[in-house]
Amino acid sequence: MKIKKYQGETEEQVIELAKKELGNDAIVLSIKRITPTGIFSIIKKPYIELTASYDENKVKLEEKPKNNVFSDIRNKIASNSIEDKLKEKDNTIERLEKRIAELETYLEKAMKSLSIDKNKANNKYKNQLVQFIYEMLIAKGVHPAVCSEILEEIDKEENQNIDLIVKIVYNKIIKMLDNAVCTDLFIENDNKQKEAKTIVFLGTTGVGKTTTIAKLSSELIMNKNKKVGFITSDTYRIAAVEQLKTYAEILGSQVEIVYKPEDMKEKIDKLKVINDYIFIDTAGRSHKNEKNMREIKELLDEIDNPEIYLVISSTNNFDDIENIIDVYSKFCKFNIIFTKIDETDTIGTILNIAYKAKNKIAYVTVGQNVPSDIERFSGEKIAKVLLGSMYK
Ligand SMILES: Nc1nc2c(ncn2[C@@H]2O[C@H](COP(=O)(O)OP(=O)(O)OP(=O)(O)O)[C@@H](O)[C@H]2O)c(=O)[nH]1
Ligand SMILES: [Mg+2]
Structure with missing residues (x-):
């Protein structure tokens, strides 16, 4: 016995191919639908693969195979022996039964494809x-x-x-x-000015503001030999100050705490003298709470010419993200940092925001590791994920 594989678009097609070449005696071992994965799923369509075994003594592939039951019968009728004719009758009945079973399967499939065709009517695109x-x-x-x-x-x-x-x-x-790629960031310009640059991080609760600050400042301190001071106005959450202090300690930086907006100027002035950058962490605030938003605005009013990042979790749905952006847009200009893209299945929201073209996107964060899990925003990687590959 030998084995041969056939590929085609439909089961009928591969069965027909196999039958044509190997005849009716071949045995179908399997019929599988093969679906290529990732980006290949787009380039290569799913296809049907049939594996058949056949008796090489009966079938010579180069020879034209016996076509179908009817040509078989015709050949046999040419034989004169009664024994042959009886045998032929048995074979014919057996083959007709097989043929009916095949027709049943064929009809079943035709019915199914009819319902697929019905769905096609709902398709948005013809291709x-x-x-x-x-x-x-x-x-x-x-x-x-x-x-x-x-x-x-x-x-x-x-x-x-x-x-x-x-x-x-x-x-x-x-x-x-x-x-939507943001160019020309203070953080990336080699700050040669005498004055330290202030970078402010805003956003709703738990989106990853403090972790992102740790990631970005580590890069400046460890790889670019810059000095970064920290200010936090997050005095609402227990341990928020401690969280920033822990990072600052590891990085050898100074932390100042701002309890009310009026203190901001003084703290900035204090850190300005010895730092290239001042990173300002804020408390996570609900964009739906007007009082909270007023407080943020009051805080920003105390800072001269800051570079502002709105930190947004990519796990939020598009409507929420749009709302958040709209609320913050009313009182400040900012670039976006999308966090937690390792946790989302709907990275398409980032494309939606890019399409709106109101704000630029600076970074994406891809995990909890400090400092490594942050990257400059790039269209290429997100496009690949949207077309079925993993974010790598
Ligand atoms: N999976 C994943 N987790 C992240 C990422 N960035 C931050 N986190 C986690 O999100 C949680 C909240 O992070 P924080 O940095 O404390 O968030 P925050 O915005 O400062 O929170 P509040 O100050 O309470 O508003 C932590 O457990 C982080 O480790 C990311 O890119 N991916
Ligand atoms: Mg925080």
Whole structure:
């Protein structure tokens, strides 16, 4: 016995292929639907693989195989022996039974494909690959309007090849994301000014403000040989000051505590003298609480020309993120840091924000490790994740 594999788009197609080449006596060992994973799932469509075994003495692959039951019968009728004819009758009945069973399976499949066709009527796009990409982007949290912007034009084109469609989609996503990349950051400019630069971190509760401060300041202190002083106004949460103090101690930095906005100037002046940068940590505040937002504004009013980062957890849903951005936009200008992208399944919200093009994105954080789990925001990595690969 020998084994041979056949690949095709449908089960009927591979069965037909195998039957044509190996005849009706071949045995089907398995029929599997193979789905390529990750980005390959887009470039290569799922396909059906049939594995069959056959008797090499009966089937010579180069020879034209016996076609079907009917040609078989015709050949046998040509034989004159009665014994042969009886044997033939038995075989014919057996084969007809097999044929009926095959027809039943075929009908069952035809019914199923009929319901698939019905679903197709609900598809947004006529090109199946474009539809597939659409569904994938939606599942990753990309807003339908953003999907339309990316996919509508491509869907209009006839006979596009798969590679080209994927390339166009990938490049469109990267372009959208790259438009939001923030350039020219105080943190990255080698601060040669005499005065220390103040960098403020705002955001709702628990999004990772203090951890992000530790990551960014470590990079400046350890790799760029800069001096960073810290100020915290988070006197609400027990242990918040301690958290920042612990990082400061490890980094050999000074920490000042601000209890009320009027103290801010004095503390900044104190740290200005010996530092290149002053990182200001704030208490996590609900953007829905007007009093909280007023307090933040009062605090910012005391700081001259700060660079502000709004820290947003990418695990929030798009509507919440939009609200947060809108509320903070009313009283300050900021760049965004998206945290916890290691924890989200809907990284598409970042693309939605980039598409809105109101704010620039500076960094993403990808885990809890200080200082390593922070990266400069880049369109390429997010685009790959949106098309099915892992964030690496
Ligand atoms: N998985 C993951 N966890 C993170 C990331 N960044 C921060 N965290 C975790 O989020 C939790 C809150 O982090 P903090 O830095 O204390 O957050 P915060 O915004 O300062 O919190 P408040 O000051 O209470 O508002 C901690 O357990 C961090 O380790 C990240 O990128 N990925
Ligand atoms: Mg904090």
